[in-house]
Amino acid sequence: MEPLFIIAVIAYLISCACYFGYLFFQKPVLQRIALGLMLTAFALHTAFLIASGIRAGNFPVNNLRETLSVTAWAIAAVYLGFTYVYKLKILGIYAAPLITLTLVAAYKMPAPVFEDPKLFKSWWLATHIVTIFLGNAAFALACGVGILYLLQEKAIKQKRRGFFFSRLPSLDLLDTTGYACIVVGFSMVTIGLITGVVYAKVIWGRFWSWDPKEVWSAITWLFYAALLHERLAVGWRGRRAAIMAIIGFGVMLFTFFGVNFLLQGHHGTFTAM
Known part of the structure; x- marks a missing residue:
């Protein structure tokens, strides 16, 4: 290296x-x-x-x-x-x-x-990759914020100043930051998926081919779309939102690693979604 x-x-x-x-x-x-x-x-x-x-x-x-x-x-x-x-x-x-x-x-x-390295020489693909990776990174941070939220909530419920109580920020700040991470991640991934299907049309002549990576990318997108909808429409906040952010990150990890190693498709191991 x-x-x-x-x-x-x-x-x-x-x-x-x-x-x-x-x-x-x-x-x-x-x-x-x-x-x-x-x-x-x-x-x-x-x-x-x-x-x-x-x-x-x-x-x-x-x-x-x-x-x-x-x-x-x-x-x-x-x-x-x-x-x-x-x-x-x-x-x-x-x-x-x-x-x-x-x-x-x-x-x-x-x-x-x-x-076939020529597949990578496309501005559509570059945009697809950059936005997908930034979106997934935001989801990863949302998971981390969710973990910190649960730790702080537990410390508060114990009604004593434990190790994490004085070291972690307020629940409101953690909840707001976690929500912002998901909004940014969802926006980036949406742009990434749109540019991805355009690139697929250019390279393979079709927008959608039911490739395992495409299917699980859609599942991941739908999961976070549902999470945002429930927060805006029903008011999911706090503990429930933190837990869902952690679960969502697990779904994203399967899309990134599990699909590449367990399922066959034309995406290979070079892209996250």
């Missing part, structure tokens, strides 16, 4: 350690260091992906190694964006380990050459 990638992984790893240090010791300087390292790692990671794309002549998702790398990059991008907007500093204890583990998994993966 290139030095840029290795340095980025190390920076993500140290950032992860600093976030956990912040969780336990509640020293603001640790959070600032962790965020600075995350920004540095993200910049290096972005440079690595750009260099890989230029070298390959297409978007760098030609195999599972590259796909996992882009997945980690998308999580970092969405996390940094939400940290800036919602100031949810503690979310780093979820995002940083997830990014690091994903990149370590990418490092361990072989790098086979995809049989």
Whole structure:
């Protein structure tokens, strides 16, 4: 792997350690260091992906190694964006380990050459991939926020100042952030699916082919559409919304990994949906 990638992984790893240090010791300087390292790692990671794309002549998702790398990059991008907007500093204890583990998994993966790299040379496909990955990253963060919500709710119900009570933000902030993650994720995935069916028409001559990845992508989209509808129409908030966000992330993971490894289709392992 290139030095840029290795340095980025190390920076993500140290950032992860600093976030956990912040969780336990509640020293603001640790959070600032962790965020600075995350920004540095993200910049290096972005440079690595750009260099890989230029070298390959297409978007760098030609195999599972590259796909996992882009997945980690998308999580970092969405996390940094939400940290800036919602100031949810503690979310780093979820995002940083997830990014690091994903990149370590990418490092361990072989790098086979995809049989037809010309398939990747399309602006429609590039838009499809970028929006899908950013949407899935937002769903991943919604899951993390849901976990934090359940931990804080449990701490409050115990009516004593436990470990998480003083370290996690209010339930209202967690609920609002989780909802925002799902709205952003749903919007991005919707754009990704639309561009995906257009690209399918261009390449295969049809919008829909009942490929397993297409079917499960539609199921994932419908799940989050139902979650948003129930929140707006029925008022699903709090614990129920947090649990559904966690379940939705499980459905998304099956669409990403399970379909690729357990079911046969023409998508292969290079794209999330």
